[in-house]
Amino acid sequence: GENVEQHPSTLSVQEGDSAVIKCTYSDSASNYFPWYKQELGKRPQLIIDIRSNVGEKKDQRIAVTLNKTAKHFSLHITETQPEDSAVYFCAASINLGGKLIFGQGTTLQVKP
Amino acid sequence: EAQVTQNPRYLITVTGKKLTVTCSQNMNHEYMSWYRQDPGLGLRQIYYSMNVEVTDKGDVPEGYKVSRKEKRNFPLILESPSPNQTSLYFCASSFGFDQPQHFGDGTRLSIL
Numbered sequence: 001g002e003n004v005e006q007h008p009s010t011l012s013v014q015e016g017d018s019a020v021i022k023c024t025y026s027d028s029a030s031n032y033f034p035w036y037k038q039e040l041g042k043r044p045q046l047i048i049d050i051r052s053n054v055g056e057k058k059d060q061r062i063a064v065t066l067n068k069t070a071k072h073f074s075l076h077i078t079e080t081q082p083e084d085s086a087v088y089f090c091a092a093s094i095n096l097g098g099k100l101i102f103g104q105g106t107t108l109q110v111k112p
Numbered sequence: 113e114a115q116v117t118q119n120p121r122y123l124i125t126v127t128g129k130k131l132t133v134t135c136s137q138n139m140n141h142e143y144m145s146w147y148r149q150d151p152g153l154g155l156r157q158i159y160y161s162m163n164v165e166v167t168d169k170g171d172v173p174e175g176y177k178v179s180r181k182e183k184r185n186f187p188l189i190l191e192s193p194s195p196n197q198t199s200l201y202f203c204a205s206s207f208g209f210d211q212p213q214h215f216g217d218g219t220r221l222s223i224l
Contacts, residue, residue: 002171006154032210036155043202043215044155051210089154098143098162098209099170102155 002027002094006103014111019080021106023090024072032093033073035064038105039086047088048075080110114139118203118216125193126224133188133219135203143206144186145170145213146178148199155202161186162209193223 006023013019025033034049050057050064050073057064061080066073073092077084090103116137125131137144145160147170157170161180175197177189186205190197200220204213 034212043217044204044213045215046212049210049212091155093209098145098160098168100145100157100160100209101171102147102157104152104154 002099002101004090004092004101004103006090006106008106009104010107010109012109012111013080015080015082017080019075019077019084019108019110021075021088021090021108022072023074023092023103024070025092025101026071027092027094027101028071030071030092030094033064033066034091034100035075036089036091036102037086038089044089077108080108082110082112084108085110114214116203116205116214116216118201118219120219121217122220124222124224127194128192131190131193131221133190133201133203133221135186135188135216136184137186137205137214138184139205139214140183141205141207141214142183143209143211143213144180145204146176146186146188147202147204148172148197149202149218150199158188158201160209190221193221195223197221198223 031052036044038044063076146158147155159178161167203216206213
């Protein structure tokens, strides 16, 4: 069936280091890939997204790369800060429609 | 203030007693969606709606119903709740499925 696999499930880095979270998807027709950040006890919030006609997108310290051939996409956070500590979710659209499948989430801890 | 409002925020109820979780958005968004969040499973889409009177199943629709009679409202109905529906539920809305989704604050349901 349709699924999105996300790795790692937990990630601990030192402040200032980079963090990378990877996701793979199964539906070759997927064309929209958002990333959401959820702080403890709060709602998810979009941090960056990418569409299938683009290979990379950057927004300050955050970047997302997409490899359509391999069906995987990654979130890169550079110069991590303690406030980056949160759970991060990737997602992929399914069947060119409104269905979204989310990954299982990655808990990122940035140590001061 | 632009927001997605869910009610109730918390509910403890018993098996088989019908309940409705309301969701309302004031941003004139066409797309609305319901998710449940369980530890280790990430966010799973229950139902989504691309527009008024148009609803579709997400990844885990069993045991749930929705309706979209007006653009701003998208209630989630549990006709006969069971303990396995104990979860944290989020409603979200956006201008389209491939646009940033705005999430509500969540509804924590406990079904005994």
